[in-house]
Amino acid sequence: MRRGVLPLALMVLAALASAAGADAVLEGRTLRYEDGANLRWSRTYPAALGDLTGPVTLGGSTYLGVGPVVYALGVNGALQARYDLPGPVTSLDASGGTLRASIQGDGYVERFTLGDPREGGHVQERVVFPPDPEVTGWLARAARLVPPGDLARAAREDPLNPFLALREAQRAGARGDRYATLNAVRRTLGGDLPFPAWVELAAALDASGFPAAANLALDRARRDAAARGYDPEVRVSREALFAYGNPSGYVGTLLDQGRLGRAEVWMRYLRDLHPRFEGGPALYARYADLLEAQGRSGEAEEWRQFTRELRAGTLYNLGAEAPRRVRDALRLVTLALLLALGAALLTLTVRAWRVQGEDTRPLGGRWASWVRHPLSRARRAAVLYAPAGERLLLVALAAGLVVSVAGWQWANTTAARLNAPALNIGTYGGGWYAARLDDLDLRAVPDTALLAGLAAQLDGDDSAARERYAQAPGDACALNNLGVIAQARGDGPQAREQYRAALAARPDLAAPAYNLGLTPATPGTLFQRTYRPAEPRLCYPDDRSLARAVNGDLSVTLARDLRDPLGTLSPGPGQSVRLGWVFLGALALLGLLILALLIPRPASASRQGRPAGYRLAALLLPGAALLEGAWGGVLLLTWGAALAGLAPLAGLTRFATPLDPTQPATRTALLTLLAVTYALNTAAFIAAELRQARRQRHETSPS
Structure with a gap:
């Protein structure tokens, strides 16, 4: 035992002595390891891989930052470890006997401690990868840059890049060398990779005809993501998923090719790690339909049930598109309120038209009086000829319009803020996340x-x-x-x-x-x-x-908009300036109608009667002539809602609504509802005419 230890110690001492005079030098894009005048080895890195940082020597290893990775190389040039970092390396610091790497992103800087390469070469701190394909796809891009003639040499120099081994497997398979092919495939699965690289590698293995290896790569992707704190509860945007190997895009390719068996493996991966990805419900529905078309209705229903379960915890349990669905519903409500309010104001104006003309004639006429006697003319606005009950209903309609427009704006801003990149990368934390979260101005x-x-x-x-x-x-x-x-x-x-x-x-x-x-x-x-x-x-x-x-709930948005109405005109995430002007208009209308409640009716209002124009409006606009009763407002709103639902058929609106009038059942229901409102209104109109006739006969009959 002792005779074996002494020669080994002498060899180590000799190696250390020979390395004492050796040093790593970076010349341009080439890392050279020189022992005096002798060149031991060199490595050249293409400019497309990113900036080079270092080299730094520590503990017999040479460290070089290349883009978002740090390589550790031994004195003989062998690659010892690769450290995958979330951004381009900007500095390497070996002071204190520990190697620290700094990376810099857009608005943030992170520092990481690199472990001993002889123990696997792990980063001691948590690494959160930003949704940047330049970072997450760096390994695959580095392998693609190697010319075919240099592939064997590059694979020997960088055995930790599995994409080089995969290229060797593809070349061996093309020449029919089964042993070399299997050996190269085995080497693709022999190292540690961040999960985006595992996913990208799994897709490449799958496309190359190695499904078992692809399955194993996907399992390792799950485990690496789990170790980094990625979780199924956190949503993932389409851009982030693209940077993480684009598994949903590959599923779409498999479904287009009819490879349902392989698609199932990838769908399970998405279901396990990223079930709440953007566009998920549509892909789940497509997959379920294909399963059902093959007679696998039980599996199809399982996927549909899984999609329904994902709605729990969303806004009003409506699913991932909840804010947009709320927005579409509030668009419909806003249009219905506008129709109802417009019909009511038109009907009241027609009824007061004759008497208003008589009252404004001494002031200079219906229009000129606004210039000559504006206050007196405002005192004779058409709304003021209406009784208090009708004015109160107008106020209620205007208040509803203000709330619906504010809710529309709330749904827009909430959808935009919930889709902020920081909240849609599958996890929380890390420098990139913190920098983006500051932009949201959270409450x-x-x-x-x-x-x-x-x-x-x-x-x-x-x-x-x-x-x-x-x-x-x-x-x-x-x-x-x-x-x-x-x-x-x-x-x-x-x-x-x-x-x-x-x-x-x-x-x-x-x-x-x-x-x-x-x-x-x-x-x-x-x-x-x-x-x-x-x-x-x-x-x-x-x-x-x-x-x-x-963003807060609707009450928070409404209170903020009422405190600062002009703030609705400020651009921001999801904020529509045009909708801000609509809100200001609705708010001004509400203020005028509330003011109208405080002004007494003109004495001449009793002479309005039921002129022909008013009767026509009462017949054509259901509920507009019944505003003094609660059922008149209900009838008017129902009529407005039915018309708003049918508006897309006439090309009057183009925005989406929760009601699709092109569907026969929906169209029939809306038309039936509209017919019912006209029937009830006609009955009420006939009853009002009969009452008016009896009143006139009573007034003209002898006492």
Whole structure:
């Protein structure tokens, strides 16, 4: 034993002595390792890979930053490790005996500690990848840049890039060398990759005819994403999913090719890790329809049921498109209120027209009096000839119009803010996330504290997370996450107490139920049980909580708009300036109608009667002549809603509504509703005419 140790020690000392005079030098794009005048090895990196940073020597390894990765190379030029970082490397610092790498993004800087390359070469801090294909697709791009003639050399120099091994497998398969093909495929699965690279590699393996290897790559993608804190409860935008290997796009390709068996594997991946991705409901529905077409109705219904379950926790449980559906409904309500209000004002104007003309004649006429005697003319506006009950209904209609327009604007801004990139990358935390979250100008509410605390907790800063959660006292999600912190520090009784308090506050919350040993079957808990079984379940804010954080509910928006009406004209995420002008107009109309309630009727209002124009309007505009009674307002609104629903058929509106009049059933229902309003209005009109005739006979008959 001792005879074997002595030669080994001498060899190590000799290697260290020879390396003492050696040094790594960067000349242009070439890294050279020189021992005096002798060149030991060199590596050249194409400009397309990004800027080079370093080199730095530490512990016998040479580190070089290339774009968003750091390579660690030994004294013999062998690649020891690769560190995948979330942005281009800007500096390497080996002071203090530890290597620190800095990356810089748009508005943020992050620093990471790089572990010993002999122990696997891991980044000690949590790495959150931004949805940037230049970063997440760097490995595949580096492999594509290698010319075919240099492929063998590049694969030897960089055995940690599986895309080089895949190219070798494809070349070996083309020449019929089965052994070399299988060996190269095996090497593609031999390293550690970030999950976007695993997904991109799985698609390439699948397309190259290696489905078993693709399945394994997808499983490793799930595990890597789980280790980095990505979770099914957090939504993913189409842009982010594209940067993470574009699995939904590959599913679409498979479905177009009719490869339903392979599509099922990728659909399961999306269902496990990114079930709430943008465009998911449409892809789920397409897949279910294809399953049903093949006679697999049970599986099709399973996917449809899964899609329905994803609506839980969204706004009004309407699904991922909830804000847009609310917007479409409020568009319909706004149009119905405009029709009702316009019909009512037109009817009142026609009834007061003759008497108003007589009253304004001494003032200079109906129109000139606005210039000569504006106050006296305003005193004789058509609305003022209406009794108090009719004016009050007009105020109610105008108030409804203000609320519906504000709600329309709220739905627009909420949809835009919920689709903010920071909230749609499958996780929270990291430098890119924090920089983008600052742009949202979140409200100072408990839901915002929950979001900030969760991001800090995912990043490993439990003390900052506790401070944030303290700003959300009694919040069930915050209580659960405080329990997770307690469990991590070994305080099991305190953790269970927090979980029970969270479950008592919200019995439908899955995270504390999971942590207490129950078995809720949600996408998040199933993912946790499979890929993070030893960890307690964090609670993530749902869409309702996020909406309160980014924009508040409708009452908050309405109060803000009433305090600062001109603020509705300011451009912002989802903010429509044209809709702001509509809100200002509706608000001005409401103010005028409220003022009209305070002005007494002119004495001549009793002479209005029921002129012919008024009778025609009363017959054509259901409910417009019955405003003194509550049922008149109901009839008028019903008529307005029916017309608003049918408006797209006449080409009068182009925006989407929850009612599709092109569907036979919907069109029939709307036409029936419209016919009923006219029938009821006609009956009321005939009754009013009979009462008017009896009154006139009574007035003209001898006493």
